[in-house]
Amino acid sequence: MRYLAIAPILLLTSALAGCASFSPDSGMGVVSDVTEKAIGKDVAFVRTQDEAATVDAAVKRLLARNLTADAAVQLALLNNKGLQAAYNELALAETDLVADSLPPNPTFSASRITGGGASEVERQVVGDILALATLPARSEIARERFRQAQLKAALATLRLAAEVRRSHIAAVAANETVALLTDAKATAESTAQLAKKLGETGGMNKLDQAREQVFYAEITADLASARQNAASSRERLARLLGLWDGDLGFRIPNQLPALPKRPLDQPSIEVAAVGHRVDLQIARMEIVALAKALDLTDETRFVTLLDVAGIDRRTRDPEGPPFRERGFDVQFQIPIFDGGEVRVRQAAETYRQAMNRLTEKAINVRSEARDAYRVYRSAYDIASHYQREVLPLRQIITEEMQLRFSSMQVDVFALLTEARQRLASLRAAIDAKRDFWLAQSDLQTAINGGGPAGGPSTPSSVASAAPAAGGDH
Numbered sequence: 001m002r003y004l005a006i007a008p009i010l011l012l013t014s015a016l017a018g019c020a021s022f023s024p025d026s027g028m029g030v031v032s033d034v035t036e037k038a039i040g041k042d043v044a045f046v047r048t049q050d051e052a053a054t055v056d057a058a059v060k061r062l063l064a065r066n067l068t069a070d071a072a073v074q075l076a077l078l079n080n081k082g083l084q085a086a087y088n089e090l091a092l093a094e095t096d097l098v099a100d101s102l103p104p105n106p107t108f109s110a111s112r113i114t115g116g117g118a119s120e121v122e123r124q125v126v127g128d129i130l131a132l133a134t135l136p137a138r139s140e141i142a143r144e145r146f147r148q149a150q151l152k153a154a155l156a157t158l159r160l161a162a163e164v165r166r167s168h169i170a171a172v173a174a175n176e177t178v179a180l181l182t183d184a185k186a187t188a189e190s191t192a193q194l195a196k197k198l199g200e201t202g203g204m205n206k207l208d209q210a211r212e213q214v215f216y217a218e219i220t221a222d223l224a225s226a227r228q229n230a231a232s233s234r235e236r237l238a239r240l241l242g243l244w245d246g247d248l249g250f251r252i253p254n255q256l257p258a259l260p261k262r263p264l265d266q267p268s269i270e271v272a273a274v275g276h277r278v279d280l281q282i283a284r285m286e287i288v289a290l291a292k293a294l295d296l297t298d299e300t301r302f303v304t305l306l307d308v309a310g311i312d313r314r315t316r317d318p319e320g321p322p323f324r325e326r327g328f329d330v331q332f333q334i335p336i337f338d339g340g341e342v343r344v345r346q347a348a349e350t351y352r353q354a355m356n357r358l359t360e361k362a363i364n365v366r367s368e369a370r371d372a373y374r375v376y377r378s379a380y381d382i383a384s385h386y387q388r389e390v391l392p393l394r395q396i397i398t399e400e401m402q403l404r405f406s407s408m409q410v411d412v413f414a415l416l417t418e419a420r421q422r423l424a425s426l427r428a429a430i431d432a433k434r435d436f437w438l439a440q441s442d443l444q445t446a447i448n449g450g451g452p453a454g455g456p457s458t459p460s461s462v463a464s465a466a467p468a469a470g471g472d473h
Helices: 005-016 028-037 047-064 069-079 079-099 127-134 135-201 204-239 244-250 269-276 276-299 341-406 412-448
Strands: 107-115 116-127 306-316 323-332
Touching: 005 116, 028 135, 028 412, 047 069, 047 127, 047 276, 069 135, 069 204, 069 244, 079 135, 127 412, 135 204, 269 341, 269 412, 276 341, 323 341
Parallel strands: none
Antiparallel strands: 107 116, 116 306, 306 323
């Protein structure tokens, strides 16, 4: 059939159909670039058996040694299935891009009516002219949405990396606390046994015996709580790493890294955050997409339907010669009740809403960056104070007390009191060092993005609170 009226539509449809195609990496190039620049790690979107085998080999290499924080982050980016689901969302977003970039398919229809010896055959093809006319604008909007989807996938990657780093720090700090309390329990047990023997010989009264026994009992309870905290922290890390079954025997350090010699200097922390935050880039792209959508809505406010149909009608009548008609049919809506003002108002208010949210987010990003740097510097000062001042002084006091106890200048009770105080200082030093590394992770998150929706959390919010240090009795 030849329909001269619809021929231009078909030609334009054929020309535009070749313009949309899928990318070879489903848009993962942007995700990889953002991740590499922000945290220096690799990502992988696993879709084939060969890719799965490559990732499995990389995971096994990482699990073969002690998992540092950086190694744990890299393992999670390769092995976490939730992150793979986020990459699937990106691939689905690309299908939306291709679908919105294709011209509408023409509609073909045919009908035949017979009766009284006569018959009529009608065939037509219908094309949406308005959809073709707005195709370039709609394609550009779809591309903006796809760019947003790419950054959202990158944001999910950074968020997982931040969660893994914080969980790794919490798990290692819990291990360090368990080791400290294990040693303290051994000392307390020896002391309790000594107190019992002294009590049997009359060298220690019942009150002092009870004090030493309760100290041992409290240390035992604290150690049990610390072990439970360490086990829970390890399980949370295992979930984020995507490990199960035979891989649950992964190893992590027993001590947190030493503090750096000097803290990071970030004089332009706000500028760095505004320039690098991925969630802020997404909000900016939302403004661009909404602005284009607003222009398209305004341009098409009076016409929402414009169809052109090519018609071929043939009639056969036994009492007359066959009759054939050709032509075209145009359908469009008349804006009598709705002139498009409602859609334009909705688009305009949506755009203004996004502008206000972008402004709010920019203000919050600057504030989060300032606060994260202040917390980081404060945590560094506190942790370094324990390392430089408190712990060395405690060591001196312990050594002097042992010397005086050996020369019988002090009794066993003073020595035990000092042991309790030293234990409290050591636990506080571990907590301070943990808080510093958590604060450094939050500082990186405040600059690059990837934190929780409410902004960076305080250092102690993710790590479970350690049991309270024993005081003097």
